[in-house]
Amino acid sequence: RISHQALTLRERSRDRTPPVFLRLGRIARRIGEPARRLLVGLVRKLERYVPEDPAIREFIASHKPDAVLITPLINLGSSQIEYQRAARGLGIPCALCVWSWDHLSSKALIRDWPDRVFVWNDVQRQEALNLHGVPANRIVVTGAQCFDQWFNRKPSRDRAAFCAHVGLPDDRPFVMYACSTLFDHSPPEAKLVVEWIRQVRASRLPHLQNIGILVRPHPSRLFEWDDIDLSTMGPTVLWGRNPLDPVSKADYFDSMFHSATVVGLITSAFIEAGIVGREVHAVLEPEFEDNQLGTVHYHYLTNTAGGLLIVGKGWDEHLQKLNDTLSRPRQDVMKPFIKAFVRPHGLEVAATPLF
Numbered sequence: 394r395i396s397h398q399a400l401t402l403r404e405r406s407r408d409r410t411p412p413v414f415l416r417l418g419r420i421a422r423r424i425g426e427p428a429r430r431l432l433v434g435l436v437r438k439l440e441r442y443v444p445e446d447p448a449i450r451e452f453i454a455s456h457k458p459d460a461v462l463i464t465p466l467i468n469l470g471s472s473q474i475e476y477q478r479a480a481r482g483l484g485i486p487c488a489l490c491v492w493s494w495d496h497l498s499s500k501a502l503i504r505d506w507p508d509r510v511f512v513w514n515d516v517q518r519q520e521a522l523n524l525h526g527v528p529a530n531r532i533v534v535t536g537a538q539c540f541d542q543w544f545n546r547k548p549s550r551d552r553a554a555f556c557a558h559v560g561l562p563d564d565r566p567f568v569m570y571a572c573s574t575l576f577d578h579s580p581p582e583a584k585l586v587v588e589w590i591r592q593v594r595a596s597r598l599p600h601l602q603n604i605g606i607l608v609r610p611h612p613s614r615l616f617e618w619d620d621i622d623l624s625t626m627g628p629t630v631l632w633g634r635n636p637l638d639p640v641s642k643a644d645y646f647d648s649m650f651h652s653a654t655v656v657g658l659i660t661s662a663f664i665e666a667g668i669v670g671r672e673v674h675a676v677l678e679p680e681f682e683d684n685q686l687g688t689v690h691y692h693y694l695t696n697t698a699g700g701l702l703i704v705g706k707g708w709d710e711h712l713q714k715l716n717d718t719l720s721r722p723r724q725d726v727m728k729p730f731i732k733a734f735v736r737p738h739g740l741e742v743a744a745t746p747l748f
Contacts, residue, residue, distance in 0.1 A: 417432055437504065437505075440505070441505070445479050449472075449476055449479045450479040450483065453485065458480075458485060459485070459486075460486045461476060461477070461480040461485055461486070461488070462487075462489075463476060463477060463488070464491070464496075465489075465492060465493070465500065466489045466503065466507070467489075467496075468500055471501075474504065474505060477507055478505065486508045486509070488507050488509035488510065488511060489507045489509070489511065490748075491510065491512045494513070494537075494664065494690050494734075495689070496517070497520040497524060497525065498520055498688070498690055499688060502524070502525055503521075503526075506531060507531070508531060509533055510527050510531055510532050510533070511748060512534055512535070513535070513536055513735065513737075514534060514536070514734050514735070514737045515733075515737060516693055516697060516733075517534075518532050520689075534738075535748040536742065536747060537734070537736070537744055538743075538744040540664065540665065540668060540735050541743045541745050543665050544668060544736075544740075548647045548651065549647055550647060552651045555648075556651070559607060559630050559632045559648075560632070561607060561628055561630055562605060566604060566605065567606060567652055568604055568605070568606050568652060568653060568654055568655070568656055569607045569648050569654075569666075570586055570589065570606065571609050571657040571660050571662035571666070572586065572608070572611040572614065572657065572658075572660070573657055573659050573660040573684065574611055574613050575614070575658070575684050576684055579680075579681060579683065579684060580680050581617040582658065583610075583617035583618050584617075585658075585678060585680070586608055587626075589656070589676070590608075590623070590627075591626070592708045592712060596716070598712060598713065599716070599720075600716045601715065601716050601719070603628065604628075605629075606627070606628065607633075607648060607652065608631045608632070609632065609633035609645075609648060612634070612635035645665075649665060649666050649671060652671060653671075653719055653723060654671055654715065654718050655671050655672070655674070656673070656674045657674075658678075659675070659684050659685050659688070659694075664701070664735065667701050667727060667730060668731055670726050671725075672718045673701060673703065674705065674711065675702055675704050675705070675711075676707070676708065676711035677705065677706050677707070677711075697733055697734055698730045698732070698734070699730060701728055701730040701731070701734075727740065
């Protein structure tokens with residue numbers, strides 16, 4: 394049921410599935426849809442006979458909760474399903490809280506439906522219905538509460554102070570490159586970023602010459618930058634921490650707010666930059682195709698409500714589109730994608746109170 398475009402996810406699922414179930418799946422596929430439904434129903438029934446973990450049941454019972462909320466629930470090998478089963482055995486309502494934009498499309502299946510599945514938008518509602526078979530009356534669309542913090546926020550310092558703080562000249566625009574979390578087998582993104590900077594510096598396009606560049610490393614892949622020196626590549630800095638505490642969140646917001654545009658491969662920073670009103674760009678690179686075209690959620694960035702992401706196929710097209718964006722005055726306008734994907738009940742309707 395995974396999109397035909399998401400070949401990476403299909404292969405990853407096949408690699409993770411025990412061989413006996415792969416053989417059963419192939420047999421069911423040859424026989425047809427009735428056999429598939431019968432097999433799925435049988436496996437689900439067998440799974441429900443797996444006994445509860447008495448320690449988990451005792452843990453939940455000792456706290457006497459009114460409800461049990463779980464996220465992400467569907468990580469491969471997660472024990473959270475045991476908490477859901479224990480809660481159900483105790484008669485306590487249980488809900489899955491969708492936290493990330495690829496939550497329902499890049500992990501395992503919801504094998505046992507919770508009482509409620511809280512999703513961001515109609516895209517995720519359709520994923521819950523079509524990929525996971527969750528009954529419609531159990532799905533609630535709230536918007537993306539994790540992004541509420543970036544709406545109506547003000548920068549913590551002006552542009553000149555920010556540029557001085559990070560070490561960029563304030564007499565020209567700067568582009569923020571946001572690094573991504575990638576599949577384990579992916580090549581180092583740091584090397585791609587270095588090549589991207591070289592392509593920008595070598596370009597003769599007028600608005601790319603001597604542009605400032607701020608590279609935000611991904612916190613899970615900091616090791617990639619250990620032996621890389623950007624000091625000889627023009628006005629370029631490697632700067633930024635995981636935005637978890639108030640100071641690092643302010644730094645992250647200021648980076649987006651004061652930038653002229655944001656570039657990356659595939660990252661939720663695109664959505665956050667879109668909330669701030671920045672254009673976001675990506676270059677399609679064959680080495681990273683698995684992370685981009687090989688996933689479901691990448692295509693939401695290009696298709697939902699007219700799309701958010703400006704994609705360049707190869708360096709020349711990417712650099713031309715980046716130059717076009719930089720040639721226009723910055724307008725701080727949210728694209729329709731943000732309403733459709735982040736706040737489907739209205740841009741002024743925060744998701745957290747609804748949740």
